[in-house]
Amino acid sequence: MDKVTRLSVQQRADLVAYLDGELDDSETRSIEETLAKSPAARRDVEMLSRAWDMLDLLPRLDPGEEFTQQTISRLRAVEQGKQATTAKLGVWTRRCLVAAIWMAGLATAILCGIFTAVQTLPNEGQQMIDDFPVVEKLDLYESVGSLEFLEELERRDLFENTEAENE
Amino acid sequence: MSNVATKKTNANPAVRDPDVRLMLRVKDGDEGAFAQLVSNYQSRLVSIFYNMLGNRETAEDLAQECFLRIYQARHGYEPTAKFATWLYRIANNLASNTRRSFGRRKEVSLSAQDSKMMDATPREQSVPEKSALMPTRQIDTRETREVVREALEDLNDRQRMAVLLHKFEEMSYADISEAMELTPTAVKSLLSRARDNLRETLAGYVQPAG
Numbered sequence: 001m002d003k004v005t006r007l008s009v010q011q012r013a014d015l016v017a018y019l020d021g022e023l024d025d026s027e028t029r030s031i032e033e034t035l036a037k038s039p040a041a042r043r044d045v046e047m048l049s050r051a052w053d054m055l056d057l058l059p060r061l062d063p064g065e066e067f068t069q070q071t072i073s074r075l076r077a078v079e080q081g082k083q084a085t086t087a088k089l090g091v092w093t094r095r096c097l098v099a100a101i102w103m104a105g106l107a108t109a110i111l112c113g114i115f116t117a118v119q120t121l122p123n124e125g126q127q128m129i130d131d132f133p134v135v136e137k138l139d140l141y142e143s144v145g146s147l148e149f150l151e152e153l154e155r156r157d158l159f160e161n162t163e164a165e166n167e
Numbered sequence: 168m169s170n171v172a173t174k175k176t177n178a179n180p181a182v183r184d185p186d187v188r189l190m191l192r193v194k195d196g197d198e199g200a201f202a203q204l205v206s207n208y209q210s211r212l213v214s215i216f217y218n219m220l221g222n223r224e225t226a227e228d229l230a231q232e233c234f235l236r237i238y239q240a241r242h243g244y245e246p247t248a249k250f251a252t253w254l255y256r257i258a259n260n261l262a263s264n265t266r267r268s269f270g271r272r273k274e275v276s277l278s279a280q281d282s283k284m285m286d287a288t289p290r291e292q293s294v295p296e297k298s299a300l301m302p303t304r305q306i307d308t309r310e311t312r313e314v315v316r317e318a319l320e321d322l323n324d325r326q327r328m329a330v331l332l333h334k335f336e337e338m339s340y341a342d343i344s345e346a347m348e349l350t351p352t353a354v355k356s357l358l359s360r361a362r363d364n365l366r367e368t369l370a371g372y373v374q375p376a377g
Contacts, residue, residue, distance in 0.1 A: 009359075012359055013355050013356055013359035015359075016358055016359040016363075017355055017358075017359070020333070020340070020358070022339070022340050047366050047370070047373055048362050048363075048366050050373040051366040051368075051369045051370075051373050052334070052362060052365070054311070054318075054365075054369055054373065055315060055319070055330070057308070057311055057312045058218055058312075058315060058316065058319065058334075058335075059214065059218070059312075060214040061210060061214045061217055061226070062210045063209050063210065063213050063230075065206075067205075067209050067227065067230075067231075068202055068205045068206050068209060070231070071205050071231050071234050071235075072198070072202055072205065074235065075201075075234070075235055075238050078239075
């Protein structure tokens with residue numbers, strides 16, 4: 001293991017994890033043995049470590065107190081917007097509810113009206129059924145003329161003679 | 168009843184995190200606690216976004232967006248992990264979405280304000296010529312900063328985020344894996360490749376001891 005390139009992918013990952021203190025005891029011992037045997041591995045660790053330290057030069061920004069205030073203000077604005085939307089939604093919901101109640105009342109009134117009408121108004125169909133026996137013999141009744149005429153016929157015993165003849 | 172609740176709360180290791188306690192106060196409607204959280208994390212968050220995306224304005228917008236999402240999620244907040252892990256998971260998703268929306272366009276040009284803040288010259292003026300990329304060359308800090316920034320920029324998004332969380336936030340592999348929704352093994356591999364890439368890119372500027 002004289003050259004860095006001979007390290008396996010796993011060993012290279014372990015080297016980095018070793019630098020980060022992320023290996024357990026046995027893995028750490030294994031890496032330390034590797035480092036003890038290989039000057040190239042030691043050099044690699046050194047280079048990895050120094051390159052990592054160079055990242056300290058990366059900028060770290062401090063947006064300051066103003067940023068905190070701006071963030072809180074933005075948050076309040078969003079929350080207020082949400083509350084306004086919720087309030088609008090509430091008004092709309094209330095209006096819908098009132099409209100629905102009115103519609104339900106109207107529908108109930110219409111249904112009650114129909115029911116009452118059905119119960120109270122004369123039913124022409126039923127009237128015709130009731131009158132059917134009379135209608136059926138209407139021609140005969142019209143030829144008789146009147147009830148007085150029939151009673152007169154009965155008083156003259158005309159039907160009794162006819163019945164006796166028939167017998 | 169409150170004793171039971173206290174015992175339950177104490178049994179949760181995440182509650183030992185002072186920022187989790189602040190977040191629980193935010194959940195109870197304490198706006199001051201939220202301002203404290205913003206103050207605690209704003210610098211770190213803006214720095215990470217800045218180093219991810221290379222633009223200060225975008226970095227500040229995303230940091231605000233991140234805090235806003237945290238605030239909006241307060242009612243359903245449950246302390247299951249460290250606060251920072253949750254925050255950086257949101258930050259990672261935001262950064263990924265932003266990078267995707269930017270497409271291949273690179274936002275590398277720094278504003279005059281950024282240049283002043285970094286005490287660095289514009290990229291085109293400070294990038295050393297190839298002849299200058301010799302280990303023995305004495306380069307000034309501004310130039311080195313630019314080189315380091317370019318080395319970071321050469322990493323892919325996931326490598327860069329893992330590096331920043333590890334370097335800036337000193338997060339463990341386990342915490343990074345949680346924040347980036349990866350396995351710890353994947354994070355180990357990601358950081359190994361990232362550090363190899365950095366070592367190669369910065370080789371000309373790193374002199375081995377001895």
